[in-house]
Amino acid sequence: MASAITTLAADAPTLSAANTGFMLICSALVMLMTPGLAFFYGGMVRVKSSLNMLMMSFISLGIVTILWVLYGFSLAFGTDSGSLIGWNSDYVGLSGIGITELWDGYTIPVYVFAVFQLMFAVITPALISGALADRVKFSAWALFTVLWVTVVYFPVAHWVWGDGGWLFELGVIDFAGGTAVHINAGAAALGVILVIGKRVGFKKDPMRPHSLPLVMLGAGLLWFGWFGFNAGSWLGNDDGVGAVMFVNTQVATAAAMLAWLLYEKLRHGSFTTLGAASGAVAGLVAITPSGGAVSPLGAIAVGAIAGVLCAMAVGLKYKFGYDDSLDVVGVHLVGGVAGSLLVGLFATGGVQSDVAGLFYGGGLEQLGKQAIGVFSVLAYSLVASALLAFLLDKTIGMRVTEDDEVSGIDQVEHAETAYDFSGAGGGSSSRSTALPTPAAAASKKVDA
Template sequence: MNTLVEKIRGILALSFIFALAAVPALAADGASAIDTGDTAWVLISAALVMWMTPGLGLFYGGMVRNKNVLATIMQSFFIVCFVSVLWILVGYSLAFGPDHGGLIGGLDWIGFQGVGMEPSADYAKTVPHLAFACFQMMFAVITPALITGAFAERVKFSAFVLFTALWSLFVYSPAAHWVWGAGGWLGALGCLDFAGGTCIHILSGVSGLTACLYIGTRKGYGKEAMIPHNMPMTVLGAAMLWVGWFGFNAGSALGANGLAANAFAATQVAAAGAAVSWVAVEAIVHDKPTVLGGASGVVAGLVAITPAAGFVTPLAGLVIGLVAGVLCFFAVAVVKQHFGYDDSLDAFGVHGVGGLWGAIATGLFCTTMVNPDGANGLFAGNAAQVGIQAIGALSCIVFGIVMTLIILKIVDTLIGIRVSPEKEIVGLDVTEHGERGYVMMDSFGAMIASTNHPSVTKNKS
């Protein structure tokens, strides 16, 4: 009996040893390559980035006049839904599908075909391919939403929807492939963009400037006050953006690791530094520091650090933020006023200028001490990286301007872009959506401001 028991024990011990030996082999073959910690962080980051677009709606919504608050928020909120549909159908495949000449992905992954629960060989290798695709979906969502700040208060909702569809598929997806897609030409060139300075902020900023110039100024612009109607709403939106941006930047490490921690720290100090420098310069130039300046400074710093967060030290991130606050303040307070263009909510002044500075600053401060997969920049002895960053920025500027002009012309020809002067005076909330953001009541409960919404009737009793 004892002999039999000893044999059984020996067989079990050998089985256990073989099982342990098989684990590395399985991981090497990719069958057990998924890391639960990395997967959890990427999914949480995707949710944080999704949170940013409704936050952007509040940020923008507070800055418009009260007659356009719902229309402005609706644009960001609807984009979350609409672009998500476009992304799963074809957008992801165009951006990240098998490469075609370094310019665009193929149609192999339309409808998320082939995008499954196993890791991708070309992208995130420790998380499910679906997790990576959903994380990137949220980037695709917020990018066209940024543009809406440039043409706020004067565009038809139908025109906005058609513009968003065309721009997302034919501008964002190709540019994202250039930068991040396997085989994309900017990535192959060595252009560094950790989380979207080129294909998100520069692209949306210059597209927004192009749109506001094409559409023209708001009725009464420069002659009547067009001040933010609800600054607490704007500050709340800025705070939501700030929190979500940790998913945007630290999540782009695609893992719960030291690189994510570095990006997190650089993001925080850049945002803080830009807010401090914006408010300081504003106090000197205009004699008063404003809440809007503080909120705008935070966003400017977040924009500028986006391409650099995973390639520079936190101290360099602080410098990038401090400079961004000054540059974006003058872009908004001086350059826009000098040229007279109606970038309603400063999409170009913050995202275009901040993104351009961030892309170039990446070439100045990047170091392989932070990210061995990156490159050294000017201050680490490699001046050529600045030139590579400039090529990436310039390519997105030219592509964004040309394609946005083409799309605007198509939309304008098919359905018209701008609402009538009469509708613009009344406000887009009522004329485009049949609602009001605010309904005033007298002491007897009767409505002071009427509304066209079918669920509300006017009571004058």
């Protein structure tokens, strides 16, 4: 008996300084993705809305952090109740957790796991904001964020990743958030825009990005931070799966970017910087659920398929008449659906688990499970988000006035502008009083 106890004690996980340090770095990388998203979205809107777009991402860092500490972590990762939600009073306020207490069977502290998952919770509502550009009151957006993460994100995170969550128990594979993050956010975006309606001038006025360099900077930061997002989701286990996920993240993103650009060239005749940035993000989205289940060759297929599908999907808003300002539906919803379903085709059975997809002799079983996960999260988020938006719209109002939207939401909501041109060419006013301008000198010659 004593020998058995000694053996069990020896097999119990112990704190790993290396894994703990790695996961803290990954958490910081995922945190960087939210400012990266802010730049990505901020450059894609017109100049009069760019600060508002930045703030709609940044405010999530404040709101969701506090809610996560107060009750979000408990709802998402506490003891399961009915396979739908969790709860653990020790997690409320993170007050009942020992500083060296290890997360469930892993070699990292609970605190480290909690802060890593916090960064996922932060960026998910920020993703929604891109669909609502130019027209939503900032106060209404902040309140929507509070309600949405409470009613939608925390429960869905438990379904997908929580011990006892019904999708987790079903065997749905979502390595780092294809359902819980991207389909969740994309479906929510669609639900909200169907309630609040289109921007003034949709389909009539040019609504081009005001700063493509800012878009590319944001895309680069997202790509960089996504390595922490994906590779870190294996929680530092020393079995090589995290390394495979790191490689697949790079490979799929590259394939998606190239596929988007090729489609764009064939369809529209040009290779655009916006297409390159959007294609990269589409690849990152698609490999997020699937990268721990596929080989690098499979990652190329996942990225290429997602790049083409998302490039095709962004035009659907003009066909069906919904105003998804920055293509959250076209990239995150479609990319998340594609990546999640492709697990059922390309899973090799030799990476994160022994589950094989259709192309590797596994039949259709896993594809069916993936479809259940995809469409259950999509339906719940779509309906719940639309109801939340409807509630807010009928009480405090979701939209700014038409005049405020036309004049610019930055001035109305934040009393600021992104670029101050009032001091451009400093000294010109004093110069004009002392020396004649070239035009004035020419005028004098004509008069003479």
